[in-house]
Amino acid sequence: MELPATGQQLPLIHVAIVEDDLGFRQALTDAIEGTQDIRLAGIAGTRAEGLNLLHEAPTDVLLVDLGLPDGSGIDVIKAAVQQWPSCSIMVATNFGDETHVIRSIEAGASGYLLKDSTPARIVDEIRSVASGGSPISPIIARQVLARFRQIKTRGPAQSTTPDETAQLLSGREKEVLELITKGFTANEIAKLMSLSPFTVRSFVRRIYTKLNVTSKAEAIYEARNQGILDG
Amino acid sequence: MKPGIRGFWTASSIQRLPSDDALIEKKPYRLLKYVPSWFFAVAAPVFSVALLVALGASLSLATSGTRCSEECLHLTRAHWQEAETTRFSPAPVSLDSRSLPDAWHDTALPLAIPAQATPGANADAGRITWVRLPVSGHPSAAKSLALYGVRLKTDGPIDIYVNGKLVYRAQQQGQQWSSLFTPLWVSLEQGTGDAPVREILIRLEHTQQYPVAVSSLWLGQADALRSRYEIRQWLQRGLPGMLNAAFLAVGIFGLFVWFRRRHEPGYLLFFNLSVIAFVAHLHYYVDLPIANDWLGWLVLNSLCWLLTVTHFFLRHLHGRPLRWLSRGMVAATLLIGVATAPLPWALPNTQFVLAVVYAIELLMALVVSVLGGVCSWRSSREGRLVVVGIAICVLLGASDWMMHNNVVSIEGWFLGAYTNGVAFIFFGLLMYRRYVGAIEEVERVNASLAERLRAREAELEQSHQRLREIEQRQLLSDERQRLMQDMHDGLGSTLISAIRSVEQGRMRDTEVSQILKDCMDDLKLAIDSMEPVEADLLLLLATLRFRLEPRMEGADVALTWDVRELPALDWLDPSSALNILRIVQESVANILRHTRATVIRMATDVEGSGVQVVIEDNGQGFDVATAFARGNGRGLRNQQRRAQAIGGSVAWVSGETGTRFTLWLPRQRAAPAA
Numbered sequence: 001m002e003l004p005a006t007g008q009q010l011p012l013i014h015v016a017i018v019e020d021d022l023g024f025r026q027a028l029t030d031a032i033e034g035t036q037d038i039r040l041a042g043i044a045g046t047r048a049e050g051l052n053l054l055h056e057a058p059t060d061v062l063l064v065d066l067g068l069p070d071g072s073g074i075d076v077i078k079a080a081v082q083q084w085p086s087c088s089i090m091v092a093t094n095f096g097d098e099t100h101v102i103r104s105i106e107a108g109a110s111g112y113l114l115k116d117s118t119p120a121r122i123v124d125e126i127r128s129v130a131s132g133g134s135p136i137s138p139i140i141a142r143q144v145l146a147r148f149r150q151i152k153t154r155g156p157a158q159s160t161t162p163d164e165t166a167q168l169l170s171g172r173e174k175e176v177l178e179l180i181t182k183g184f185t186a187n188e189i190a191k192l193m194s195l196s197p198f199t200v201r202s203f204v205r206r207i208y209t210k211l212n213v214t215s216k217a218e219a220i221y222e223a224r225n226q227g228i229l230d231g
Numbered sequence: 232m233k234p235g236i237r238g239f240w241t242a243s244s245i246q247r248l249p250s251d252d253a254l255i256e257k258k259p260y261r262l263l264k265y266v267p268s269w270f271f272a273v274a275a276p277v278f279s280v281a282l283l284v285a286l287g288a289s290l291s292l293a294t295s296g297t298r299c300s301e302e303c304l305h306l307t308r309a310h311w312q313e314a315e316t317t318r319f320s321p322a323p324v325s326l327d328s329r330s331l332p333d334a335w336h337d338t339a340l341p342l343a344i345p346a347q348a349t350p351g352a353n354a355d356a357g358r359i360t361w362v363r364l365p366v367s368g369h370p371s372a373a374k375s376l377a378l379y380g381v382r383l384k385t386d387g388p389i390d391i392y393v394n395g396k397l398v399y400r401a402q403q404q405g406q407q408w409s410s411l412f413t414p415l416w417v418s419l420e421q422g423t424g425d426a427p428v429r430e431i432l433i434r435l436e437h438t439q440q441y442p443v444a445v446s447s448l449w450l451g452q453a454d455a456l457r458s459r460y461e462i463r464q465w466l467q468r469g470l471p472g473m474l475n476a477a478f479l480a481v482g483i484f485g486l487f488v489w490f491r492r493r494h495e496p497g498y499l500l501f502f503n504l505s506v507i508a509f510v511a512h513l514h515y516y517v518d519l520p521i522a523n524d525w526l527g528w529l530v531l532n533s534l535c536w537l538l539t540v541t542h543f544f545l546r547h548l549h550g551r552p553l554r555w556l557s558r559g560m561v562a563a564t565l566l567i568g569v570a571t572a573p574l575p576w577a578l579p580n581t582q583f584v585l586a587v588v589y590a591i592e593l594l595m596a597l598v599v600s601v602l603g604g605v606c607s608w609r610s611s612r613e614g615r616l617v618v619v620g621i622a623i624c625v626l627l628g629a630s631d632w633m634m635h636n637n638v639v640s641i642e643g644w645f646l647g648a649y650t651n652g653v654a655f656i657f658f659g660l661l662m663y664r665r666y667v668g669a670i671e672e673v674e675r676v677n678a679s680l681a682e683r684l685r686a687r688e689a690e691l692e693q694s695h696q697r698l699r700e701i702e703q704r705q706l707l708s709d710e711r712q713r714l715m716q717d718m719h720d721g722l723g724s725t726l727i728s729a730i731r732s733v734e735q736g737r738m739r740d741t742e743v744s745q746i747l748k749d750c751m752d753d754l755k756l757a758i759d760s761m762e763p764v765e766a767d768l769l770l771l772l773a774t775l776r777f778r779l780e781p782r783m784e785g786a787d788v789a790l791t792w793d794v795r796e797l798p799a800l801d802w803l804d805p806s807s808a809l810n811i812l813r814i815v816q817e818s819v820a821n822i823l824r825h826t827r828a829t830v831i832r833m834a835t836d837v838e839g840s841g842v843q844v845v846i847e848d849n850g851q852g853f854d855v856a857t858a859f860a861r862g863n864g865r866g867l868r869n870q871q872r873r874a875q876a877i878g879g880s881v882a883w884v885s886g887e888t889g890t891r892f893t894l895w896l897p898r899q900r901a902a903p904a905a
Binding site for chain 2: 139
């Protein structure tokens with residue numbers, strides 16, 4: 001899309017990547033090279049390296065591949081949520097299929113990046129996620145809706161802190177998700193709901209956060225049910 | 232399984248099983264609800280036994296309460312003499328014992344005089360046996376007195392004098408059937424002025440060979456002696472009579488069983504047995520005089536018949552023919568029957584003949600029971616039981632025979648009266664075994680039926696499991712086949728042609744990149760087709776749009792998304808989804824490749840009994856017929872083939888201002904061919 005003519009207007013975005021696929025690492029490096037506002041701040045090739053990376057200064061965006069040679073990227077995502085709370089985590093995926101993406105979002109990811117995206121698209125997605133937006137596909141929207149419907153019928157889980165209380169979707173959030181499942185793009189939805197496209201993407205981010213919190217609450221609820229935790 | 236088993240598998244018999252269970256469960260409610268069942272199991276027998284024990288106790292108490300003390304006199308000494316007489320001469324009303332010849336023999340009671348035929352005596356001539364009992368030291372009796380004795384044994388009239396006055400007469404018409412088993416009871420009505428009893432004189436008339444006997448006598452208060460008399464009477468006549476009737480009842484039961492089971496002659500034989508036994512023991516209970524000789528003959532012979540039928544019954548139980556014994560039994564029975572018949576040519580009905588015939592019958596009984604026992608000891612439990620019963624009956628009969636012939640003390644019991652009781656007990660045992668056995672058999676059959684039912688259910692469950700597994704495997708195999716087909720036709724062939732082109736150096740890098748991108752799109756479609764779209768065609772189209780978006784942006788074509796809610800398509804499985812994705816993708820690709828369209832409109836709608844997807848563009852049109860005919864019509868034909876495969880259809884309307892492509896899909900679909 002439109003590249004900013006001068007880099008000074010935009011805040012600098014620091015990106016770190018945990019990925020063993022050298023090809024994608026190169027593609028990312030190439031894509032970032034042409035920009036003024038994105039900088040690669042850290043590279044890790046394995047899960048262990050990724051976890052080590054988290055001891056350093058936090059970046060704005062963290063790209064994580066799920067299939068790492070020594071374990072799952074989900075662990076890195078979970079650790080990053082704890083150690084880099086301000087960082088937006090993206091999962092790098094080949095297909096953006098529902099199983100991988102939903103798992104990542106439940107673990108705390110804010111978005112995903114298709115590995116075969118064009119350089120322009122890669123840069124766009126990074127900027128979008130760094131500014132508080134999140135991408136979503138119709139299938140994922142449907143799954144998220146289904147998840148919240150489940151929670152609703154079961155009733156919100158009781159938790160110790162209000163932070164961990166399972167949260168329900170607001171009417172507008174639900175509307176956004178439903179429009180996405182019908183094939184409308186973020187821009188079209190923005191027009192239909194008289195919002196800015198950015199607001200739509202930030203709605204999605206909020207939905208992901210709720211899903212993450214809810215799944216955490218559910219995990220606690222389940223654990224309490226099974227007697228793992230007491231209280 | 233046996234062929235007959237199929238009968239068990241009718242709906243009614245299967246349904247009955249659970250209802251039986253329900254019945255069992257209901258039972259406690261019908262009985263007292265809050266009393267546990269073990270309570271009944273303990274309480275019922277305890278109560279019954281206690282009742283019988285109490286009865287026995289009160290009876291013996293009643294007896295002991297009126298036991299004779301000094302008020303009763305046991306007369307154990309007597310004087311007797313015998314005199315010839317014309318048969319059945321009348322006895323005088325009063326008689327002084329001093330008027331009789333002074334030929335008294337002193338004796339102790341009980342007295343049994345062996346039968347002695349006087350040679351050359353008139354056959355019609357009878358005898359009179361006089362028995363005199365002096366009484367001394369009897370307390371003056373203000374109350375009514377009674378004379379009690381176990382029995383007086385004679386076949387003629389009995390007269391008893393007290394102090395020379397006739398006080399008792401019996402058997403004036405000849406011997407009574409039951410006289411042997413009936414104790415003597417004489418009430419002595421005494422006025423206050425009467426003198427105490429000094430002497431008792433008994434006059435017994437009898438035939439020459441009859442073994443006369445007199446038991447010891449008791450003289451005392453009637454109230455004190457009555458219980459002795461009653462108990463004797465009941466045990467010797469009442470109880471055996473009851474048992475005899477019970478045995479007959481069991482026999483009648485057997486008859487009714489036989490009516491329903493004609494192929495089992497055992498029941499009929501059993502009925503026969505009980506009837507004959509009833510007749511044979513009639514003389515124990517019936518107070519009639521033996522006036523008719525045929526009745527005597529009947530009593531005598533029924534014992535023979537009884538033994539013969541018993542033999543046949545045993546034979547039926549152990550299943551061995553024993554022909555010679557059967558013939559012998561029948562022959563002996565006939566012989567005795569003819570020989571003892573009261574007909575001119577037959578044997579005289581004398582005591583001697585009677586004793587001999589009874590001895591023969593005893594022998595027959597021994598043979599029947601011993602041989603029957605030997606034959607059935609191994610083969611038939613029932614036979615064994617019957618043989619034990621017969622053996623006991625024979626022993627009882629033998630004791631009777633000895634009593635009859637004064638071999639043992641005549642104050643004993645005629646135990647032959649109990650043979651029917653024994654028979655009743657043993658045949659009752661037999662029936663009890665059969666009855667319990669039948670119930671257990673039914674239970675066993677039911678249990679095995681339930682077992683078979685369970686086995687069958689398990690079998691069914693297993694075969695269901697197998698079917699499910701096969702179905703699952705089939706599903707997997709179908710899915711694998713579909714993926715293979717798709718990879719082969721799409722991705723595979725594209726990659727192969729790309730590789731070939733690259734090797735031949737005919738292709739520029741951008742072209743290679745484009746081909747690989749197409750491959751990637753193919754792969755993404757295949758993956759999307761497996762996402763859970765849940766019968767939602769719109770979601771499927773949305774997914775496709777999401778995939779195509781980058782390419783649309785690249786091609787600078789505006790997409791108008793003009794969709795409408797669609798009903799669920801229940802048949803939308805991954806395979807159908809992939810076909811739809813490919814059809815729509817092909818249409819969009821054609822527009823991007825061949826027309827110079829700037830706007831594409833995609834719409835969905837309900838149409839007739841299905842739904843339709845419309846894709847319109849504003850590019851230059853094409854002649855549909857020519858396009859099909861030409862070699863590059865392969866894409867169109869593919870679309871058509873895929874639409875048909877999922878029960879839908881495709882149509883093109885093309886003109887100067889653009890093309891309108893329609894994919895129609897049915898809302899319902901018949902089960903797809905495997």
